[in-house]
Amino acid sequence: GDGYTILQEYQAGTNPTDASDFPAPQEVYATGFVGQYFTGTEFDSFVYSQRDATVNFNWNSGSPSAELPRDRFSVRWQGWFTPPHNEGTRDYTFTTTTDDGVRLFLNGSTVIDQWKNQSPTSYNATASLEAGTPVAITMEYFEFGWGATAQLAITDAATGDAISTTNTVQHLALDSEFAESTLNDGIDDLYKLRYGLPLMQPSASRVLNDSGVTVLEAYQSGLHPYTLETVSEPESPVTSQPGGTGDASGSVTLSWTPPGTRVDGSSISLSEIDRYRINYGQDAANLTQTLEVPAGTTSTTVTGLAPGTWYFTIQVIDINGLSSEPSDPVEHQVN
Structure with a gap:
């Protein structure tokens, strides 16, 4: 009854038949960066956070989303880069290409500072980085006017080979239910990522609102540091491949992670998602039953299922009615 599988309980050394004995919460990581998007060229007003698989954007004269202006916006990308070599140290080159300003930090230290209006x-x-030792990457960017470009590339300095950030960069998943504080400043990393704060720069005493409430005070009170609105509880994390857990009553609970990109590789913000469509049935090639759930939901329970094998897929539908292809089917046996 605690929501954990027998395998998860076995790995944690807890009792799978005792709902009060369950694994300690763990940080959940996902590939890519967390992008924090703001209006203004100095992170003036936080708008949203989202997963960005890479930092490779050319918005031309547009903006990242309908929620941001075409000019005078800023973005902060944060992630952990793990050098892919096997032993010792190796030199890696980090290359930023931006129109306009850029700053790059490694483990909180500034390595590029070109915070100015400029063409691409x-x-x-x-x-020089140690094998297998994660390094915090923070890239800050602002767009002032006209074109908008932001790119980050990593190469092996000795060979010139490009390093895939998709395979080497991770971030604390925004739907994780638990996080520690990298800076040990009393504010957990999940709160910082969700509400527009840097992981590697002190911010506890900063005031980002008109009421004089510090970031630490907002965090301790469960408030948004910019708007002072009450923030919601974290969603339950998805720590494995989405699947079903059912019982003899003929129900299955499905969980999923919202997408960070569209099928063409462009980014999609949570505000652009309208709903999810669950397709299901007992023939994997002919899922005739559907269930739609609203955006902001990351799990749902399908009820009224007869005993037997059931198959499920999910589609994402955006605010313009565009739909993704169905996911690969997930199979579950209902007893």
């Missing part, structure tokens, strides 16, 4: 321009910084 590239800058490099090289760092």
